[in-house]
Amino acid sequence: MTRVFVPDDAAALSMGADKVASALKAEADKRNLNIEIIRNGSRGLLYLEPLVEVETSAGRVAYGPVAVKDAASLFEADFLNGGKHRLGHGLTEEIDYLKKQERLTFARCGIIDPLSVAEYKAHGGFAGLAAALKKSGADICKDVTESGLRGRGGAGFPTGIKWKTVHDARADQKYVCCNADEGDSGTFADRMLMEGDPFTLIEGMTIAGIATGATQGYVYIRSEYPHAIAKMKQAIAVLLAAGFLGDNIQGSGKSFALAVRTGAGAYICGEETSMLESLEGKRGMVRPKPPIPALEGLFGKPTVINNVLSFAAVPDILSHGAEFYRNYGMGRSRGTLPFQLAGNIRQGGLVEKAFGITLRQLLEDFGGGTFSGRPARAIQVGGPLGSYVPASQFDMAMDYETFAANGAMVGHGGIVVFDDTVDMARQARFAMEFCAIESCGKCTPCRIGAVRGVEVIDRIIAGVERDKNLIVLDDLCQTMTEGSLCAMGGLTPMPVQSAVKHFPEDFDRPPVAKAAE
Amino acid sequence: MLTKPELSPESERARDVCSRHGNRPDELIEILHELQDELGYVPESVIPVIAKTINLSRAEVHGVVTFYHDFRREPAGRHVVKICRAESCQSMAGEALCSHAKASLKAGFGETTADGAVTLEAVYCLGNCALSPAMMVDGQLHGRVDARRFDEIMSETLSEAAQ
Ligand SMILES: Cc1cc2nc3c(=O)[nH]c(=O)nc-3n(C[C@H](O)[C@H](O)[C@H](O)COP(=O)(O)O)c2cc1C
Ligand code: SF4
Ligand code: FES
Numbered sequence: 001m002t003r004v005f006v007p008d009d010a011a012a013l014s015m016g017a018d019k020v021a022s023a024l025k026a027e028a029d030k031r032n033l034n035i036e037i038i039r040n041g042s043r044g045l046l047y048l049e050p051l052v053e054v055e056t057s058a059g060r061v062a063y064g065p066v067a068v069k070d071a072a073s074l075f076e077a078d079f080l081n082g083g084k085h086r087l088g089h090g091l092t093e094e095i096d097y098l099k100k101q102e103r104l105t106f107a108r109c110g111i112i113d114p115l116s117v118a119e120y121k122a123h124g125g126f127a128g129l130a131a132a133l134k135k136s137g138a139d140i141c142k143d144v145t146e147s148g149l150r151g152r153g154g155a156g157f158p159t160g161i162k163w164k165t166v167h168d169a170r171a172d173q174k175y176v177c178c179n180a181d182e183g184d185s186g187t188f189a190d191r192m193l194m195e196g197d198p199f200t201l202i203e204g205m206t207i208a209g210i211a212t213g214a215t216q217g218y219v220y221i222r223s224e225y226p227h228a229i230a231k232m233k234q235a236i237a238v239l240l241a242a243g244f245l246g247d248n249i250q251g252s253g254k255s256f257a258l259a260v261r262t263g264a265g266a267y268i269c270g271e272e273t274s275m276l277e278s279l280e281g282k283r284g285m286v287r288p289k290p291p292i293p294a295l296e297g298l299f300g301k302p303t304v305i306n307n308v309l310s311f312a313a314v315p316d317i318l319s320h321g322a323e324f325y326r327n328y329g330m331g332r333s334r335g336t337l338p339f340q341l342a343g344n345i346r347q348g349g350l351v352e353k354a355f356g357i358t359l360r361q362l363l364e365d366f367g368g369g370t371f372s373g374r375p376a377r378a379i380q381v382g383g384p385l386g387s388y389v390p391a392s393q394f395d396m397a398m399d400y401e402t403f404a405a406n407g408a409m410v411g412h413g414g415i416v417v418f419d420d421t422v423d424m425a426r427q428a429r430f431a432m433e434f435c436a437i438e439s440c441g442k443c444t445p446c447r448i449g450a451v452r453g454v455e456v457i458d459r460i461i462a463g464v465e466r467d468k469n470l471i472v473l474d475d476l477c478q479t480m481t482e483g484s485l486c487a488m489g490g491l492t493p494m495p496v497q498s499a500v501k502h503f504p505e506d507f508d509r510p511p512v513a514k515a516a517e
Numbered sequence: 518m519l520t521k522p523e524l525s526p527e528s529e530r531a532r533d534v535c536s537r538h539g540n541r542p543d544e545l546i547e548i549l550h551e552l553q554d555e556l557g558y559v560p561e562s563v564i565p566v567i568a569k570t571i572n573l574s575r576a577e578v579h580g581v582v583t584f585y586h587d588f589r590r591e592p593a594g595r596h597v598v599k600i601c602r603a604e605s606c607q608s609m610a611g612e613a614l615c616s617h618a619k620a621s622l623k624a625g626f627g628e629t630t631a632d633g634a635v636t637l638e639a640v641y642c643l644g645n646c647a648l649s650p651a652m653m654v655d656g657q658l659h660g661r662v663d664a665r666r667f668d669e670i671m672s673e674t675l676s677e678a679a680q
Contacts, residue, residue, distance in 0.1 A: 348647025
């Protein structure tokens with residue numbers, strides 16, 4: 001029986017993967033051919049979704065993007081034996097986009113059946129957990145620290161140090177919380193991993209539990225991800241039944257329970273203390289720090305909070321050693337980052353590479369330039385709170401410090417490309433508008449500042465007293481940067497001021513009198 | 518059998534859902550999600566019921582319901598269409614899609630069409646940014662949505678419902 005892979009990743013589904021799977025099955029039945037359709041995760045070549053793969057003696061062969069109407073012609077072209085077809089890309093592993101990557105965290109994603117424990121193990125799964133079970137909690141924390149892993153959720157705080165703080169804290173109960181709120185525009189890596197290889201995240205969280213002495217974990221997933229929520233719940237049930245979660249994991253005497261919690265459409269709940277409030281069933285109001293969550297987190301107990309990708313990097317670090325992981329990367333940015341290519345880009349998708357790759361390499365070598373074919377004018381890196389980087393800075397290396405030195409941030413590694421039709425004054429306005437919509441309302445600079453920000457930019461766009469209003473805007477940005485309790489209000493000025501700085505011509509609107517002509 | 522004070526059907530449901538969640542106050546958001554899945558919205562009348570059942574004040578429950586964008590205070594249309602308005606989708610003419618959607622449905626964001634068939638909502642990122650513009654119809658994600666695709670998806674959605 002030939003194995004045919006049709007992803008059930010949400011992005012693939014958004015391009016009709018379910019219907020393609022049914023069409024292929026129906027076509028096979030019609031021809032009396034025996035095929036087994038496996039619903040894998042996505043390989044991350046999202047521009048080719050639905051990407052159908054066939055297992056042949058030479059390896060997996062890829063076809064995409066496949067539509068329902070292509071089903072018959074694929075069979076006619078003998079795709080079950082890797083036959084030539086207009087949509088064929090040859091061996092999947094040889095596709096340039098994939099071949100040039102350094103896949104650690106996403107090594108299994110799109111390859112295995114996401115809910116098969118046997119396949120997970122056959123591809124190196126649970127080797128990290130096995131290694132962790134032989135170590136002391138302190139030693140696990142040490143390995144993670146030495147790997148150089150920094151939080152992938154945006155702030156880049158060293159993960160091992162956070163874990164050590166929770167490890168050292170004394171309490172009757174500790175928690176591990178995974179931040180899967182992934183609210184940033186331009187990011188989808190957390191979602192892809194939860195849908196395509198959920199066991200890796202669970203393994204990483206379990207290791208965190210063992211390292212710190214926490215016995216209860218939560219994955220906080222945004223409600224916009226119904227598919228990821230369902231997959232994570234299934235994955236937890238499968239691992240419970242297989243003895244990889246719950247009491248006495250694999251006979252080790254260690255226990256770790258895990259539950260999924262659903263967000264409710266508030267961007268601010270990605271901020272860690274707001275997420276804790278939400279996990280406690282409350283409004284997502286940001287908490288002042290200190291106390292830090294590592295000491296007083298969920299229900300006041302010591303809590304590890306990490307992003308999906310931070311946890312998912314850990315199994316590899318434990319199984320291959322800290323040294324192996326830290327050998328990737330540059331400067332103080334160690335390891336790999338799953339970059340997410342989005343926006344106006346021809347070949348959008350997930351590109352996992354060591355830190356140090358440049359924006360231009362991502363845009364051109366992987367992305368193939370803009371989708372529209374027009375020149376790329378700006379790239380917003382790091383989500384809605386990240387700077388707009390102008391074309392003159394596209395050769396900047398993706399590294400936390402390099403970006404910070406240039407007034408930008410790597411964040412969660414999301415890259416949103418805009419072509420030369422973009423109006424940067426409108427983008428600046430949107431940044432303020434978004435902050436006004438999503439502010440938790442706790443502090444004035446953010447709650448009021450964002451609303452004023454929209455008004456001021458509106459005046460600039462209308463050509464009303466441009467110079468004066470630009471000064472007001474600058475003032476406002478400074479107040480927000482310095483006076484906000486959290487990075488929502490504190491970083492909203494980043495996209496705004498980067499737009500003003502790098503694209504001043506877009507703020508140079510004709511004065512009202514002229515505009516009225 | 519003792520007679521219980523009459524509860525509205527919504528309130529009965531609310532109590533059931535709370536009890537399924539062990540009447541735990543920290544599960545309030547899960548409770549509200551489940552209730553909204555069943556009733557289509559969170560009616561004002563269930564707020565005191567939930568508050569009493571899980572031992573919170575009305576103000577606390579009300580505060581949560583109003584804080585989160587997901588919770589609806591009024592019934593939605595038979596279908597819910599969420600269009601992404603965040604940056605990646607903006608870069609791919611997402612705003613043109615929004616205008617088209619509003620014009621063809623004759624409803625703005627947060628509104629329901631006159632026949633009660635469709636509620637239109639804005640969302641900020643659906644995690645499908647490599648295939649922008651994106652939208653979600655009744656929980657089903659769609660990518661690379663332009664005006665033509667929008668019309669196709671809508672007519673499919675509405676005709677499926679008619680069958
Ligand atoms: C407004 C705001 C939104 C955030 N959204 C997210 C998010 O969606 N996912 C995430 O992992 N971190 C997010 N963060 C960062 C978290 O506060 C926190 O730093 C992170 O979850 C810690 O995990 P890490 O060390 O593994 O990155 C956000 C921060 C702010 C201020
Ligand atoms: S900066 Fe904004 S989001 Fe953050 S605490 Fe203040 S009001 Fe809330
Ligand atoms: S910005 Fe629209 S799906 Fe992410």
